[in-house]
Amino acid sequence: MMASQETARSRAKRAQIQRGATRVFLAGGFAGATTDAIAKAAGVSKQTLYVYYRTKEQxxxxxxxxxxxxxxxxxxxxxxxxxxxxxxxxxxxxxxxxxxxxxxxxxxxxxxxxxxxxxxxxxxxxxxxxxxxxxxxxxxxxxxxxxxxxxxxxxxxxxxxxxxxxxxxxxxxxxxxxxxxxxxxxxxxxxxxxxxxxxxxxxxxxxxxxx
Amino acid sequence: MMASQETARSRAKRAQIQRGATRVFLAGGFAGATTDAIAKAAGVSKQTLYVYYRTKEQxxxxxxxxxxxxxxxxxxxxxxxxxxxxxxxxxxxxxxxxxxxxxxxxxxxxxxxxxxxxxxxxxxxxxxxxxxxxxxxxxxxxxxxxxxxxxxxxxxxxxxxxxxxxxxxxxxxxxxxxxxxxxxxxxxxxxxxxxxxxxxxxxxxxxxxxx
DNA sequence: CACATATCAAACTGAACAGTACGGTTTGGT
DNA sequence: ACCAAACCGTACTGTTCAGTTTGATATGTG
Structure with a gap:
């Protein structure tokens, strides 16, 4: 099992994060979106968020x-x-x-x-x-x-x-x-x-x- | 001397605050504008800011x-x-x-x-x-x-x-x-x-x- | 001068929040 | 069953910032 491979699972998680983040960002823009809200909206732990993205900006x-x-x-x-x-x-x-x-x-x-x-x-x-x-x-x-x-x-x-x-x-x-x-x-x-x-x-x- | 009178002096101060705040707000919007920056740009103490305006939003x-x-x-x-x-x-x-x-x-x-x-x-x-x-x-x-x-x-x-x-x-x-x-x-x-x-x-x- | 009002600088308070640490739980492959 | 990676929830850290407090200084007025 290689590291940093884009498996089907990770692709799905990333998409899940994107969907949640989309809702939150569109509703309130960058400043109005807290990482807690994004994690909640995506149904994902905050930790996982930072596994897939280095920063909120990214x-x-x-x-x-x-x-x-x-x-x-x-x-x-x-x-x-x-x-x-x-x-x-x-x-x-x-x-x-x-x-x-x-x-x-x-x-x-x-x-x-x-x-x-x-x-x-x-x-x-x-x-x-x-x-x-x-x-x-x-x-x-x-x-x-x-x-x-x-x-x-x-x-x-x-x-x-x-x-x-x-x-x-x-x-x-x-x-x-x-x-x-x-x-x-x-x-x-x-x-x-x-x-x-x-x-x-x-x-x-x-x-x-x-x- | 009445309270809450709009004297020439207070009118000038208010205008001075407006000018500074205008620069800062136009540059960075609401979230990007800190009250410290506004006070500095207006050449006014933060305290005075809050004498003339109850909140940043106002x-x-x-x-x-x-x-x-x-x-x-x-x-x-x-x-x-x-x-x-x-x-x-x-x-x-x-x-x-x-x-x-x-x-x-x-x-x-x-x-x-x-x-x-x-x-x-x-x-x-x-x-x-x-x-x-x-x-x-x-x-x-x-x-x-x-x-x-x-x-x-x-x-x-x-x-x-x-x-x-x-x-x-x-x-x-x-x-x-x-x-x-x-x-x-x-x-x-x-x-x-x-x-x-x-x-x-x-x-x-x-x-x-x-x- | 005496007194009130306006202003200043600087430090403080409390809340919000990005990003991290940690210990426990689930998942999927072998 | 067993293991390792992925994931979860929660709590923590450090910072930023609106709004306040304090105590000193300036300004103007009778």
Whole structure:
């Protein structure tokens, strides 16, 4: 039996710790998370915590890294080839994309994740690097690619794709930010009704349509 | 001599404390700010701190309240009647407005302020309330008013003003967010060159123009 | 000057908390 | 069954920090 081997057992324990730690970190950030609370939430002794992670900081970085990777996987799904062959197809694609993103942001813990990253990046610099690597890319390139494809097929005019992307993504995000990111006691943010998104898309299409 | 009177002297001391505390809070948030550091930064004894404020939390709320009020005053300046009588006037107005907002956000401590509010609103609920009261209004109503005026004068078409406002404001803000809000060591965000903003405005005007 | 009020520096108190030590218990392989 | 590694609960250590206490000094007022 070798030492420092990643057995099935140890992998499971590590995952168990991650799950508990995720809950605690998302709820209260770095400062608000005590190692006792994490151990309890994970159903693990504090000692074991320190067998798998050298410090609380290292544990947090690992948790955020995992969450951001998962989020990236989800984005990859969003990236799946979407039809942009005609104007009505593009309209449908953009509307659905926007609704999915808004839904994901309001449904899941992504807003809490963003809040924690924003809150703790000054104290835990590694977090800022994670953000830059995974999020800064974000939804924007996906939309930009869609628009470029549509432009190449002359579904939309020869517009400035970068500006168009910013307008669309920014417009959609105003439904969640800035209010969603600040914790206002007990008032969860809701995604706007599809109808609103449709009106936004329609307006957007006026800007990029061939005249 | 009455007790609990707000003399000139006490007003000055309170302001002195606020200035020091502002620096420390913006730099490190609630958890990162020690009362010793605040006292030192303000050039005041710790004791005096507690004469003017009952707790660290109360001090922070006061500091943020002051900063947000000041920010609101600045917005009031932005709100000053701007010409929207013709399409070229509207273009100029929107471009200038966007540039000013971006400049203010990158120049000043507003990004740090936003970061602190986002970071600490879960722990200090009063902060969330301040945010909701002052920021949630924000730039959006100003732009909405501009657009309504322009629409009434038939400078732009009968568009959905709410959607249009979101598209414009959101598009502008993508230049600062999300990257500006996360502390990435030593890389300050810069406002985009005016030319970029102009292209965004032009695209926007295509969306809202009378056909 | 006498007296009150404001301020200061420094030391103290009590609580919270990261990380460790320890002795007992479970688990899984052989 | 036997052993070793993994794990558990609890208690401990050292530090950090909000808020207080103390006792001295400055400031201004009648």
């Amino acid at each position: 544990l947090m970085v690992d948790v955020l890294d995992t969450l951001l990777s998962r989020l990236n996987r989800d984005h990859a799904v969003l990236d799946a080839e979407r039809p942009t062959g005609s104007l009505s197809e593009l309209r449908e694609t953009l509307t659905t994309l926007a609704c999915e993103v808004l839904q994901a942001l309001t449904d899941s813990d992504y807003l809490a994740l963003a809040r924690v990253i924003i809150a703790d990046s000054p104290q835990v610099p590694e977090i800022g690097r994670l953000w830059a690597q995974t999020i800064t890319g974000g939804v924007r390139p996906i939309v930009a690619e869609l628009l470029e494809r549509a432009r190449d097929h002359e579904v939309i005019g020869a517009v400035d794709v970068e500006a168009a992307t910013r307008m669309f993504v920014g417009g959609v995000l105003t439904y969640i930010l800035p209010d969603g990111i600040v914790a206002t006691a007990g008032k969860p943010v809701a995604a706007p009704p599809r109808e609103r998104v449709e009106r936004l898309v329609d307006l957007f299409l006026r800007a990029v349509s061939t005249d | 001090l922070m709320v006061d500091v943020l309240d002051t900063l947000l009020s000041r920010l609101n005053r600045d917005h009031a300046v932005l709100d000053a009647e701007r010409p929207t009588g013709s399409l070229s006037e509207l273009r100029e107005t929107l471009t200038t407005l966007a540039c000013e907002v971006l400049q203010a956000l990158t120049d000043s401590d507003y990004l740090a302020l936003a970061r602190v509010i986002i970071a600490d609103s879960p722990q200090v609920p009063e902060i969330g309330r301040l945010w909701a009261q002052t920021i949630t209004g924000g730039v959006r109503p100003i732009v909405a008013e501009l657009l309504e005026r322009a629409r009434d004068h038939e400078v732009i078409g009968a568009v959905d003003v709410e959607a249009a406002t979101r598209m414009f404001v959101g598009g502008v803000l993508t230049y600062i967010l999300p990257d500006g809000i996360v502390a990435t060591a030593g890389k300050p965000v810069a406002a985009p060159p005016r030319e970029r903003v102009e292209r965004l405005v032009d695209l926007f005007l295509r969306a809202v123009s009378t056909d």
